[in-house]
Amino acid sequence: MINKYLKSDPILNYLYQHSHLTQTQLDTFLIRKQHINIKLQNQIKLKDGNIPTKGAFLRSLQQAKNNINKSIYTILLMNYLEIIDYNDIQNIDKISQILLEFKQKKSKSINNQDIINLLNELSNVISQ
Numbered sequence: 849m850i851n852k853y854l855k856s857d858p859i860l861n862y863l864y865q866h867s868h869l870t871q872t873q874l875d876t877f878l879i880r881k882q883h884i885n886i887k888l889q890n891q892i893k894l895k896d897g898n899i900p901t902k903g904a905f906l907r908s909l910q911q912a913k914n915n916i917n918k919s920i921y922t923i924l925l926m927n928y929l930e931i932i933d934y935n936d937i938q939n940i941d942k943i944s945q946i947l948l949e950f951k952q953k954k955s956k957s958i959n960n961q962d963i964i965n966l967l968n969e970l971s972n973v974i975s976q
Contacts, residue, residue, distance in 0.1 A: 850875040851896045858960045873912035880909055
């Protein structure tokens with residue numbers, strides 16, 4: 849399911865490439881979130897590539913959830929240790945809002961490359 853999105857959306861692909869999720873985990877998590885109201889067996893059939901067993905699907909889902917939680921706790925830890933400050937977190941929030949507006953086509957003055965350049969600036973938060 850995720851393959852078609854990654855190929856057609858350069859922003860999604862960029863974010864994925866810089867995340868801690870594997871493609872399988874992202875695919876599994878996305879299926880589960882978007883199709884929560886259908887049976888697990890039908891969710892499994894939506895996976896890209898070979899259809900996994902129920903156990904493998906649920907294992908990938910749990911790994912995705914763990915990685916997402918660890919990413920959130922990492923940000924909190926960096927803030928707690930004063931490696932990043934409140935302004936950095938506000939900047940991340942602002943970038944999230946810009947991404948959402950861009951995705952929803954509310955902002956016509958920003959293009960894909962502008963977004964990628966903005967995301968590249970995030971690495972400056974840690975490198976300072």
